[in-house]
Amino acid sequence: MNEDSESKGFSITLPLEAIEMIENGLIPFGLYGKKRATICRALILDALKQTSVQDHIRQGRTKRG
Numbered sequence: 001m002n003e004d005s006e007s008k009g010f011s012i013t014l015p016l017e018a019i020e021m022i023e024n025g026l027i028p029f030g031l032y033g034k035k036r037a038t039i040c041r042a043l044i045l046d047a048l049k050q051t052s053v054q055d056h057i058r059q060g061r062t063k064r065g
Helices: 016-026 036-048 051-064
Strands: none
Touching: 016 036, 036 051
């Protein structure tokens, strides 16, 4: 999935602790971006690539039929 592909926006709510980690730990580091939304997008996309998450996705798709 890259930024040129189709996408759909949605809103999420995070605990204050998570927002603090993003703002004070990740934004200054700059690896994932300079904005909360950009960082959250990158983290979610990275998580979706993990083998364990891929296994859950396959199981969910099988159950859904």
